[in-house]
Amino acid sequence: MFSHLFTPITVGGITLKNRITMAPLYLGYAGPGGAVSPLLLYHYRLMAQSGAAMIVVEGSTVDHTLGSGSDRTIRADTDDNLEGLGRLARTIQKEGALACLQINHAGRFAGVAEPVAPFGVETFGKLPRALTSQEIDRIADRFAQAASRAKKAGFDMVELHGGTGYLLSQFVSPHTNKRDDDYGGSLENRIKFPLMVLSRVKSAVGDFPVGYRFLADEWLPDGLTLQESVPFAEALEKAGIAYISVMGGTYESFFIPEMVEKCKAVAYMADLAAAVKNKVQVPVITAGRIKNGTVAEQVIADGKADLVGLARVLMCDPEWPKKVGEGREQEITHCDETCPDACTQLVMKGKPAYCSRWSPKKVRQYKALFQ
Numbered sequence: 001m002f003s004h005l006f007t008p009i010t011v012g013g014i015t016l017k018n019r020i021t022m023a024p025l026y027l028g029y030a031g032p033g034g035a036v037s038p039l040l041l042y043h044y045r046l047m048a049q050s051g052a053a054m055i056v057v058e059g060s061t062v063d064h065t066l067g068s069g070s071d072r073t074i075r076a077d078t079d080d081n082l083e084g085l086g087r088l089a090r091t092i093q094k095e096g097a098l099a100c101l102q103i104n105h106a107g108r109f110a111g112v113a114e115p116v117a118p119f120g121v122e123t124f125g126k127l128p129r130a131l132t133s134q135e136i137d138r139i140a141d142r143f144a145q146a147a148s149r150a151k152k153a154g155f156d157m158v159e160l161h162g163g164t165g166y167l168l169s170q171f172v173s174p175h176t177n178k179r180d181d182d183y184g185g186s187l188e189n190r191i192k193f194p195l196m197v198l199s200r201v202k203s204a205v206g207d208f209p210v211g212y213r214f215l216a217d218e219w220l221p222d223g224l225t226l227q228e229s230v231p232f233a234e235a236l237e238k239a240g241i242a243y244i245s246v247m248g249g250t251y252e253s254f255f256i257p258e259m260v261e262k263c264k265a266v267a268y269m270a271d272l273a274a275a276v277k278n279k280v281q282v283p284v285i286t287a288g289r290i291k292n293g294t295v296a297e298q299v300i301a302d303g304k305a306d307l308v309g310l311a312r313v314l315m316c317d318p319e320w321p322k323k324v325g326e327g328r329e330q331e332i333t334h335c336d337e338t339c340p341d342a343c344t345q346l347v348m349k350g351k352p353a354y355c356s357r358w359s360p361k362k363v364r365q366y367k368a369l370f371q
Contacts, residue, residue, distance in 0.1 A: 002293055004300040006325060009281050009307065012242030014156060016053035016098060016307070019300055020321050022161070023245065023287045023309030024056045024102045024213065026069065027343070027353040031371050034064060034075030036084030039352070040371035043089050048095035050314060051321035055092045055306075056245075059104035059161045060085075062146040063139065066116055067105035067167065070350065071185040076103050076146040084155035093154070100157040102213060105139055107167030114185070118170050118177040118184065118193075123252075136183065136193060139167070140243070143197045144204035151185035151205045157242065158205065160197060163213040166251025168194045172232060175223040187228050198239050205274040209242035216246050219253040221263075226275050237280045239307025245285040245309060247275040263286060264289070265294050285309045291300055292332060293324030310344065316355050333357050 006018045006106035031037035042124050048055050053252070060076035061068040068075075075081045085101070092099035108128040117128035130141070143160065150158045155308045162168035170176040171193040177184050183192055201210055214236075233244055253259050262268055266289050273286035287309035290296045296308045315321055317333040326330075338359060344352040352370050354363050 001326065001327070002297050005293060005297045005308075007127060008285060009247055011054075011307075012157060012211070013207075014098065014209060016358065018051075018053045019307040020052045020296070021285060021309045022047050022050070022052050022056055022314050023285070023306055023311040024161070025071070025311040025315060026058045026347060027315075028070065028347045028350070028368070030074045032071060033072070034061065034068065034073050035081060036074065036088050037371050039366060039371070040368050041076070041087060043366075045091050045095060045242065046318050048092040048099075050318045052097055052314065053323065054098040054100055055155070055236070056100045056102055057088065057092075057310070058060040058103045059166070060146070062103050062105050062142040066112055067107065067139070067142075068112070069104075069106040069109060069111050070111045073352075076101065076149055077142060079149065082149055082153055085155075089156075093156070098156040098273040099154070100159055100211065101155045102159040102161050103143060103146045103150065104161035105142070105167040107170045109166060114188055117167070119179050121176050121178065122356045124189050125285040128210070130179070130253045133181065133183070140193070140197045140200045144200040146160060147208075147210065148204045151208050152188045156213060157209040158201070159200065159211040159213055160194070161213045161246065162194055163245075163247045165215070165218070165252060168197065169215040169224070169250070172226045172229070173218060174228075175218060182192055185208045191232050193294075195235060195239055195332040198236065198241065202240055210240070211243040211245060212236055214244045214246050214276065215248070216252070217248045218255070219249045219259050223250075223253070224274070230275060230279050233276045233280050237282050241282060242277060243283040243285060243307075244280065245287070245306070246276050247287060248272050249261075263313045265289065266291055267299055270299050274302075277303065277305060283307060287311060289313070289335070291334060292329045294329065308371070310361060312355075316357050316364065317345070317352075
């Protein structure tokens, strides 16, 4: 029945046992200051036990001072957290999954007093400070250093977070990048920074796969669209990216009523992935309400993507891959479309995320481990 979903695929020279990955999802489970906590280890062990081929750990900051989304964002910017990152990688790998660490700079969405960005575009009542060219260069080095830590910690891959409207995508977007120097203006200039980051990272880690969380469309009137994002995807492939994980939307568009409705549709980002896959040869991942194996199989069979990424779907039911593989799709506990994004609302309030579909016992287990 699933002649595509449960077949292996090679990504960056590494074989994945199937086409199912866990897409990165910030949950607020790190300890204060971004340490790897018992709850993080517990949660990712559960995710790795699911049967997914690769687990992509949520965005880990390359700069805790200026680029962290919150105080509970995992830190990849210090060797003090290296031991914890190593435990996290081993926890995932012990359960038979590949471990990938996503690294990120939140830019204008950082939870700091004075966020930085390509340009001073107001963001939810805050005006970020425009980065200098010297600061841009230093941030590229920080990405490289964080990627080196991921490799040293024992992760199998690293993913650059160029989605959700964070710093890498802020440079690409015409909505947020209004610079008039070499990093602004034309698409060629706006993609210079993420390509520089990729180049520095690859120089730092050598023969180690580097993927990219890719913003294909901001879903904003003056934002990035496929017309410019697809050529950027081609540039990433030419620069040696291992895979492209496609998504749509940012924090500015997610809560627009029209987009809220759009995001309730099954596989609502698959067409974005298909537009990218049509122009590149590297593996493409799609996500966005891949509710069951039938949907996942069809997306891959239709050539819209090579792999699927499960985020809240897997959080809601970590047995999703096993149930699908064993022909028990009817037993899947589904992320409730009528739920007012309870998990998202919790993390936006600085609280750890819990799923409204979890049993009271599971919620108690998670709360007991939260520090």
